[in-house]
Amino acid sequence: MERTARRLAELRKKMVETGIDLVALGPGKHTQWVLGFHTYPDERPAILLISRLSEAFLMPALNAEDSRGQTSVRLFPWEDAEGPDQSLADALEFIGARGARKVAIDETMRADFALLVLDSLPGVAHEFTLPTVGALRMRKDRAEYDILKENARINDRAMQAGMAALRPGITEREVADVIRAQFTQEGAKPLFWIVASGANGAFPHHHTSDRVIGPGDAVVVDIGGQKGEFPSDMTRMAVVGDAPEGYQEVHGVVEAAVQAALSAAKPGARACDVDRAARDVISKAGYGDFFVHRTGHGLGLDVHEPPFITATSQVLLDEGMVFSIEPGIYLPDRFGIRLEEIVYLRADGPEILSELPRDLHVAAG
Amino acid sequence: MERTARRLAELRKKMVETGIDLVALGPGKHTQWVLGFHTYPDERPAILLISRLSEAFLMPALNAEDSRGQTSVRLFPWEDAEGPDQSLADALEFIGARGARKVAIDETMRADFALLVLDSLPGVAHEFTLPTVGALRMRKDRAEYDILKENARINDRAMQAGMAALRPGITEREVADVIRAQFTQEGAKPLFWIVASGANGAFPHHHTSDRVIGPGDAVVVDIGGQKGEFPSDMTRMAVVGDAPEGYQEVHGVVEAAVQAALSAAKPGARACDVDRAARDVISKAGYGDFFVHRTGHGLGLDVHEPPFITATSQVLLDEGMVFSIEPGIYLPDRFGIRLEEIVYLRADGPEILSELPRDLHVAAG
Numbered sequence: 001m002e003r004t005a006r007r008l009a010e011l012r013k014k015m016v017e018t019g020i021d022l023v024a025l026g027p028g029k030h031t032q033w034v035l036g037f038h039t040y041p042d043e044r045p046a047i048l049l050i051s052r053l054s055e056a057f058l059m060p061a062l063n064a065e066d067s068r069g070q071t072s073v074r075l076f077p078w079e080d081a082e083g084p085d086q087s088l089a090d091a092l093e094f095i096g097a098r099g100a101r102k103v104a105i106d107e108t109m110r111a112d113f114a115l116l117v118l119d120s121l122p123g124v125a126h127e128f129t130l131p132t133v134g135a136l137r138m139r140k141d142r143a144e145y146d147i148l149k150e151n152a153r154i155n156d157r158a159m160q161a162g163m164a165a166l167r168p169g170i171t172e173r174e175v176a177d178v179i180r181a182q183f184t185q186e187g188a189k190p191l192f193w194i195v196a197s198g199a200n201g202a203f204p205h206h207h208t209s210d211r212v213i214g215p216g217d218a219v220v221v222d223i224g225g226q227k228g229e230f231p232s233d234m235t236r237m238a239v240v241g242d243a244p245e246g247y248q249e250v251h252g253v254v255e256a257a258v259q260a261a262l263s264a265a266k267p268g269a270r271a272c273d274v275d276r277a278a279r280d281v282i283s284k285a286g287y288g289d290f291f292v293h294r295t296g297h298g299l300g301l302d303v304h305e306p307p308f309i310t311a312t313s314q315v316l317l318d319e320g321m322v323f324s325i326e327p328g329i330y331l332p333d334r335f336g337i338r339l340e341e342i343v344y345l346r347a348d349g350p351e352i353l354s355e356l357p358r359d360l361h362v363a364a365g
Numbered sequence: 366m367e368r369t370a371r372r373l374a375e376l377r378k379k380m381v382e383t384g385i386d387l388v389a390l391g392p393g394k395h396t397q398w399v400l401g402f403h404t405y406p407d408e409r410p411a412i413l414l415i416s417r418l419s420e421a422f423l424m425p426a427l428n429a430e431d432s433r434g435q436t437s438v439r440l441f442p443w444e445d446a447e448g449p450d451q452s453l454a455d456a457l458e459f460i461g462a463r464g465a466r467k468v469a470i471d472e473t474m475r476a477d478f479a480l481l482v483l484d485s486l487p488g489v490a491h492e493f494t495l496p497t498v499g500a501l502r503m504r505k506d507r508a509e510y511d512i513l514k515e516n517a518r519i520n521d522r523a524m525q526a527g528m529a530a531l532r533p534g535i536t537e538r539e540v541a542d543v544i545r546a547q548f549t550q551e552g553a554k555p556l557f558w559i560v561a562s563g564a565n566g567a568f569p570h571h572h573t574s575d576r577v578i579g580p581g582d583a584v585v586v587d588i589g590g591q592k593g594e595f596p597s598d599m600t601r602m603a604v605v606g607d608a609p610e611g612y613q614e615v616h617g618v619v620e621a622a623v624q625a626a627l628s629a630a631k632p633g634a635r636a637c638d639v640d641r642a643a644r645d646v647i648s649k650a651g652y653g654d655f656f657v658h659r660t661g662h663g664l665g666l667d668v669h670e671p672p673f674i675t676a677t678s679q680v681l682l683d684e685g686m687v688f689s690i691e692p693g694i695y696l697p698d699r700f701g702i703r704l705e706e707i708v709y710l711r712a713d714g715p716e717i718l719s720e721l722p723r724d725l726h727v728a729a730g
Contacts, residue, residue, distance in 0.1 A: 026476075040570045042669055043472070043473070043669055060658075061657045061658075062569045062570065062657045062658040063569075063570055065567065065568055065695075065697065066568045066570060066571070066572075079657060079658075080657075080658050080659035080673075080675045080676065081640075081644075081659075081675065081676035081677065082676075082677075083677060105476050105477075105480070106476060107408075107475060107476050107477035108408070108475055108476070108477075109475070109476045110472060110473055110474070110475075110476070111391075111470050111471060111472050111473070111474045111475070111476055111478070111479035111493075112470075112472035112473075112493055113476070114476035114479065114480065115470070115479065115491065126480065128476075128477055202430070203430055203431045204427045204428075205405045205427065205428055205431060206431070207431075275446075279446075292426045292427045292444060292445075293426075293427040293444075293445050294445035294446075304407055304408055310445050310446065311445065311446035311447075312446065312447075312448060332430065
């Protein structure tokens with residue numbers, strides 16, 4: 001409860017700074033950040049409403065008892081038989097937000113939840129939560145660093161297990177199974193396991209398949225797990241036997257892009273500066289058209305959260321921010337290469353959480 | 366592709382009937398229903414846009430290659446560096462929807478996706494998809510029935526395995542593990558596994574815990590798994606040893622409510638008629654305040670989908686609709702009782718998909 005009180009106070013300070021009268025959060029990570037829990041996510045509107053004065057939780061009646069054990073926030077339950085409209089009006093009245101002029105909407109919540117709030121406040125302006133909740137969630141404290149670091153080390157070992165399993169004849173899915181088992185063994189829940197071999201590597205979000213890995217395949221391994229409050233996320237590259245033609249040159253370009261981004265990532269830099277540093281390296285090498293995604297994303301309660309490291313983001317990087325640096329080059333019908341680190345930004349620059357080198361892993365062909 | 370063409374034609378007929386100019390669907394089940402797949406769901410806007418004339422898919426560039434292999438819908442990719450605004454405008458232009466006056470918004474999509482569409486169409490009115498996509502998804506054909514039936518039978522066996530494991534000293538989680546293993550063994554993915562014993566049963570959405578089950582506990586078991594396109598969902602009750610005081614009477618009331626709802630569920634009845642039939646039984650027995658949720662929900666690509674069987678739903682039930690009937694009574698600090706069937710509505714009434722009796726399972730105490 002102490003943490004909740006502190007976070008509500010921080011949030012209200014941001015609300016005043018940004019001219020927000022009301023913050024509306026759905027079941028999910030923003031609510032979890034504020035309250036330490038979030039309620040059951042289904043199609044029944046459940047919305048945490050925070051004004052500058054007070055807070056209220058619009059809640060399906062059938063989850064109210066359960067939630068009362070977890071929060072002291074005043075609940076406004078509604079029953080399936082009546083629908084949420086009256087309880088929402090009561091909740092807005094209770095927190096003095098019937099006249100709200102500018103609301104911060106949880107961008108991740110269901111469209112019908114958001115429009116329920118917006119349609120009940122005629123003429124209200126909306127923005128999303130990046131300047132308020134997002135800005136606060138971006139900075140991680142020492143205790144949060146410790147959890148992230150532990151997860152990064154577990155990921156290192158899961159990656160090593162996957163790399164050790166690579167051999168001609170194994171399928172992508174079998175490699176992923178080894179990785180998932182290692183996460184599980186260490187008490188972490190496997191969250192994602194992209195194993196993209198050969199031409200599959202050219203799809204950044206490849207769905208790990210039953211493709212049999214063979215000699216001459218490059219393999220992208222992008223995995224994450226979660227133990228405790230925060231996840232991990234890391235990408236490494238392997239080849240089985242001899243690398244495909246042209247591989248080494250492109251790998252070198254991606255590695256140089258990672259290093260350029262690491263050098264640019266300092267408190268006071270803009271997120272777009274880090275993206276540009278990586279992108280310039282890749283563009284100058286002639287592969288600009290094949291780096292089809294942003295350079296990175298924040299990591300915390302969500303695997304993807306602010307700060308997003310994009311060409312247009314003006315977010316000022318600051319101490320305590322945690323984000324990925326993961327440039328990639330994707331050559332259709334040939335291979336893909338991505339190298340990804342998660343960094344914790346310190347006064348003197350980024351600390352890489354992983355202790356596993358980015359070197360290409362070469363499995364016997 | 367043939368199925369997609371048929372479904373688009375059905376959808377356009379509904380659009381004309383309901384005065385909708387544009388349907389906007391996010392990554393998720395509505396898009397899956399139309400196209401047979403949906404794209405990678407993350408914070409990057411990915412929206413299927415359907416006008417009365419044509420369709421377009423706003424798509425993050427990094428998922429475009431992958432999607433091209435799965436759909437012939439014209440893609441409008443956007444890169445992280447530029448953001449989605451221009452591609453969205455181009456897509457709306459392409460399908461002739463720049464002047465749309467009424468849009469059906471996928472109620473499940475992220476708030477920022479929905480507001481991206483709405484904010485780009487000044488003055489547009491919105492509704493959700495129940496009258497269009499929802500109305501079509503409610504009816505299941507023979508092939509879909511077969512998948513649902515198979516899943517119901519798998520659920521029967523998972524339930525039986527869980528019931529067989531019940532004994533004093535076992536924890537809720539251990540019972541859930543047995544159930545999950547049975548689903549997995551039959552090639553189904555376990556989706557949810559509520560095992561709520563003793564006073565935990567009074568929370569309809571209890572999180573299965575490490576509580577040790579003991580003599581005199583009533584146990585709610587509400588489980589679902591999925592093999593193929595559709596899931597299962599069923600709730601049965603057990604007691605360990607002697608039932609708690611008052612249990613049998615309340616169980617009888619819930620059973621009578623199930624039977625009343627089954628009798629009321631006929632083509633041409635309104636969803637609220639079915640809810641009222643169950644609710645009346647429970648209210649007349651004096652437990653109305655303890656039946657805190659609706660009587661049921663549709664089941665299909667989503668575990669919860671229309672038709673919702675609520676006190677206010679005017680949806681006309683029709684042949685081929687599939688929904689749950691699941692009244693419950695929740696007595697705080699004592700126990701909860703819920704009995705749930707999934708039915709397929711036929712001309713002469715509901716066919717229960719499960720073949721497992723609803724009788725109370727009595728485990729040795």
